[in-house]
Amino acid sequence: MRTALLSALERTETGVPRAFLELGGRPVIAWQADLVRELGCNRIICLCDGPTPELLALQQAAEADGVRINLIRGPLQLVGLVSADQELLVLADGLVPDRAIAERLFSEGRGVATLPAEAGIAAGFERIDAANSWGGVTVARGSIVEKLADMPPDSDCVSLILRLALQSGTRTVALDTAWLNSGQWMLMSDAAQVSARENALLDAHATQVHWTGPGRAIAAKLARRLSPGQLQRGPAIFGGAFILGGLGAIGAASQDYPLVAMLLLAFSGFCLATARALGRFKNGLFGREMRPTFDRYGKDLLDIVAIASLAVPTSLPMLGGRIFLPLVLFGLLRLAERITAPRFQALWGDRITLAVILAAGAWLGVLPETMAVLSLMALAFCLFFKPKASITAG
Numbered sequence: 001m002r003t004a005l006l007s008a009l010e011r012t013e014t015g016v017p018r019a020f021l022e023l024g025g026r027p028v029i030a031w032q033a034d035l036v037r038e039l040g041c042n043r044i045i046c047l048c049d050g051p052t053p054e055l056l057a058l059q060q061a062a063e064a065d066g067v068r069i070n071l072i073r074g075p076l077q078l079v080g081l082v083s084a085d086q087e088l089l090v091l092a093d094g095l096v097p098d099r100a101i102a103e104r105l106f107s108e109g110r111g112v113a114t115l116p117a118e119a120g121i122a123a124g125f126e127r128i129d130a131a132n133s134w135g136g137v138t139v140a141r142g143s144i145v146e147k148l149a150d151m152p153p154d155s156d157c158v159s160l161i162l163r164l165a166l167q168s169g170t171r172t173v174a175l176d177t178a179w180l181n182s183g184q185w186m187l188m189s190d191a192a193q194v195s196a197r198e199n200a201l202l203d204a205h206a207t208q209v210h211w212t213g214p215g216r217a218i219a220a221k222l223a224r225r226l227s228p229g230q231l232q233r234g235p236a237i238f239g240g241a242f243i244l245g246g247l248g249a250i251g252a253a254s255q256d257y258p259l260v261a262m263l264l265l266a267f268s269g270f271c272l273a274t275a276r277a278l279g280r281f282k283n284g285l286f287g288r289e290m291r292p293t294f295d296r297y298g299k300d301l302l303d304i305v306a307i308a309s310l311a312v313p314t315s316l317p318m319l320g321g322r323i324f325l326p327l328v329l330f331g332l333l334r335l336a337e338r339i340t341a342p343r344f345q346a347l348w349g350d351r352i353t354l355a356v357i358l359a360a361g362a363w364l365g366v367l368p369e370t371m372a373v374l375s376l377m378a379l380a381f382c383l384f385f386k387p388k389a390s391i392t393a394g
Helices: 028-038 053-064 075-079 099-106 117-122 142-150 157-167 178-182 191-204 214-226 234-254 258-286 298-311 316-339 342-348 351-364 367-384
Strands: 002-007 041-047 068-072 087-091 095-097 111-116 132-141 172-174 185-187
Touching: 002 028, 002 157, 028 041, 028 053, 028 087, 028 095, 028 099, 041 053, 053 068, 075 142, 075 157, 087 142, 087 157, 095 099, 095 132, 099 111, 099 132, 111 117, 111 157, 117 132, 132 142, 132 157, 132 172, 132 185, 142 157, 178 185, 185 191, 214 258, 214 351, 234 258, 234 298, 258 298, 258 351, 298 316, 298 351, 316 342, 316 367, 342 367, 351 367
Parallel strands: 002 041, 002 087, 041 068, 111 172
Antiparallel strands: 087 132, 095 185, 111 132
């Protein structure tokens, strides 16, 4: 069983607590709370000067998920909250590490993260000895907390635990200094560093879409421009617009307005691509899994909507004839997206551009012919533009 110790005591030069600096629209300490839960902590203790709206909101959200949060002022209060059979996980005030790295190093076993002294001190970390500085993470036996009872009540609790962990023989875990430069391991001391961390994370999770799929590429660019400011509400807003656009496309098609239906289908596809891109950015910042509705099933739903929009209006006896060509088209599109050369896969996976082409066909009154031509093109690419097979020696 693990208990986490977080801190909201250190302040920036402007007087704002480091823990309350916002990363992607959420306080850093909320990001830390998510991380320690992933690292196996079912209880969080936070050092603070007293309850604040940010901490009370964090406490309420965590306890709704079954994680208890205690707010304390100093080391003596910690003694009665951590038992000897537990592990204590400590994060430095304002630390924002890469989630995958933190899980790889500290999801199991104890350890004290360390950095070379010069690099660590320059990044704002505490010196341990002549050669090393702290790396901002400590996982130690809970039994060392008992020794805090002999310490002055105004002592630096986090620093004391670090020293006690090292004295008890806890192993050290060397961190790669390259993570400091890449933004994967940062101690947030001001808003500029938070912005740098946000940009590093967002760039790392940006969807690289080839411009042969222009619709998806533009959606990816828009999502990047909207991040991080719209990461909280953006996926839901664009997801809702995707659903409304799809319903509108079917409604317009049922009233025999194919041009309007195809334009609404393009709008729906653009909203879906933007929602998925924003979801990936949100996942990168917060380390959360995306909702499967958009990431896994959104494209399937969009294709179903497109097929339905192309098949109506028609009577039930005529449905088989009307739906055949759309089914062939989207089956070949999916096949082309999978087996053609990589530079063409974005083209056949771009439902936004497809809908615009179909809208042009509807405007010219040649929608069925447009579907037939696109089907033949997809088939030709499947046959003649496949990746070259490589022969390797066995």
